[in-house]
Amino acid sequence: xxxxxxxxxxxxxxxxxxxxxxxxxxxxxxxxxxxxxxxxxxxxxxxxxxxxxxxxxxxxxxxxxxxxxxxxxxxxxxxxxxxxxxxxxxxxxxxxxxxxxxxxxxxxxxxxxxxxxxxxxxxxxxxxxxxxxxxxxxxxxxxxxxxxxxxxxxxxxxxxxxxxxxxxxxxxxxxxxxxxxxxxxxxxxxxxxxxxxxxxxxxxxxxxxxxxxxxxxxxxxxxxxxxxxxxxxxxxxxxxxxxxxxxxxxxxxxxxxxxxxxxxxxxxxxxxxxxxxxxxxxxxxxxxxxxxxxxxxxxxxxxxxxx
Numbered sequence: 001x002x003x004x005x006x007x008x009x010x011x012x013x014x015x016x017x018x019x020x021x022x023x024x025x026x027x028x029x030x031x032x033x034x035x036x037x038x039x040x041x042x043x044x045x046x047x048x049x050x051x052x053x054x055x056x057x058x059x060x061x062x063x064x065x066x067x068x069x070x071x072x073x074x075x076x077x078x079x080x081x082x083x084x085x086x087x088x089x090x091x092x093x094x095x096x097x098x099x100x101x102x103x104x105x106x107x108x109x110x111x112x113x114x115x116x117x118x119x120x121x122x123x124x125x126x127x128x129x130x131x132x133x134x135x136x137x138x139x140x141x142x143x144x145x146x147x148x149x150x151x152x153x154x155x156x157x158x159x160x161x162x163x164x165x166x167x168x169x170x171x172x173x174x175x176x177x178x179x180x181x182x183x184x185x186x187x188x189x190x191x192x193x194x195x196x197x198x199x200x201x202x203x204x205x206x207x208x209x210x211x212x213x214x215x216x217x218x219x220x221x222x223x224x225x226x227x228x229x230x231x232x233x234x235x236x237x238x239x240x241x242x243x244x245x246x247x248x249x250x251x252x253x254x255x256x257x258x259x260x261x262x263x264x265x266x267x268x269x270x271x272x273x274x275x276x277x278x279x280x281x282x283x284x285x286x287x288x289x290x291x292x293x294x295x296x297x298x299x300x301x302x303x304x305x306x307x
Contacts, residue, residue: 029070031304032077037070044126045069051120053206056197060189067183068207070305076133078297083136086143090135098131141290148289151281159277167271170224172235173260175200175217178210180252187246187253194243200257209252211287220280221262231256 030037046069050057057065083090103113117124177200179187194203204210204217212219227235231254234244238258246253272280 028306030074030306031302032074033081033302035077035081037073037077040123041073041126042066042069044121044123045073045130047120047122048117048127048130049206051116051122053202055199055202055206056193058193060186060193063186064190064207067186071183074303074305075294075298076130078294078301079133079137079140080129081301082297083140086140088136088139088143090132090139094135095128095131098135099128102131137290141286141293144289144293145286148285151278151285155281156274156277159281160272160274163272163277166221166223168264170264171221171262172224172258173221173262174219174235175204175257175259176210176212176219177204177208177217177255178212178252179207179246179255180209183209184246184253187255191243191246191255194255200243211291214287214290215283217257 027039028036029039029042046065049055049065049069049072055061055065099113100110102108103110108116114124117127177190177194179190190203190207194200197203201216201218205213207213208217210217224232228249230249231247234247235256235258238244238256240258240260242258244254244256244258246255
């Protein structure tokens with residue numbers, strides 16, 4: 001485990017060396033409803049991003065990472081501000097429990113994360129703040145979902161009926177990365193890096209602007225004919241495991257990976273269970289709610305980004 005993180009810390013030195021001569025005084029990177037995000041906050045999040053993602057920092061990824069970290073920091077600030085307004089409380093004990101889970105999930109010896117953060121030059125306070133934002137957001141979404149009600153038996157039955165119909169339709173299992181136009185100036189660098197690094201899911205989680213980012217860009221099985229013609233044309237030209245070039249569409253660019261194709265004439269279909277359908281519909285509802293809620297909060301926030 002220590003060897004893995006030693007490699008991560010070495011990769012961090014690339015970023016730190018480029019900033020060795022940077023001005024030491026604190027500067028404002030962004031303002032969110034009057035609250036400051038400093039250049040030190042961004043630096044801490046850069047180091048944290050590199051430590052947790054293991055994405056290499058190079059000329060293809062540097063600009064993308066800097067941009068993603070800034071937008072994440074803004075979203076975190078919005079989530080925490082909203083949680084405070086809604087009376088959502090996240091205690092120190094809650095954050096401690098989340099950190100224990102983080103250590104467990106990443107196979108880090110209990111209590112060792114502090115040392116890893118110190119070696120990687122990540123402020124423990126900054127890391128805990130990120131944990132707090134994540135916990136607050138989950139609680140906000142759960143509160144919102146209570147007003148929408150649980151998935152009904154009727155919805156499950158409709159889902160099963162649609163699944164049965166789908167078993168006779170050609171389809172493809174795909175993953176996506178969606179980048180909005182205003183963030184896409186370095187998108188070819190992302191495509192180039194994806195062709196060298198097989199961890200598509202990780203890049204989707206860290207860079208994609210789609211709700212599917214939470215699932216590593218996984219869109220599951222899509223029936224032939226359901227997607228826009230421009231995307232479908234590209235998908236049909238891909239081989240299994242192949243990644244597309246950036247595809248311009250509407251307000252952004254899509255990068256698609258074709259994971260698998262399904263031909264009902266030769267492939268054996270398998271019906272999902274009621275539990276699988278319910279879980280799928282619940283996740284779908286949560287994703288839609290999360291995307292819309294955060295988008296509305298962004299629109300109603302006063303955000304100033306400073307260069």
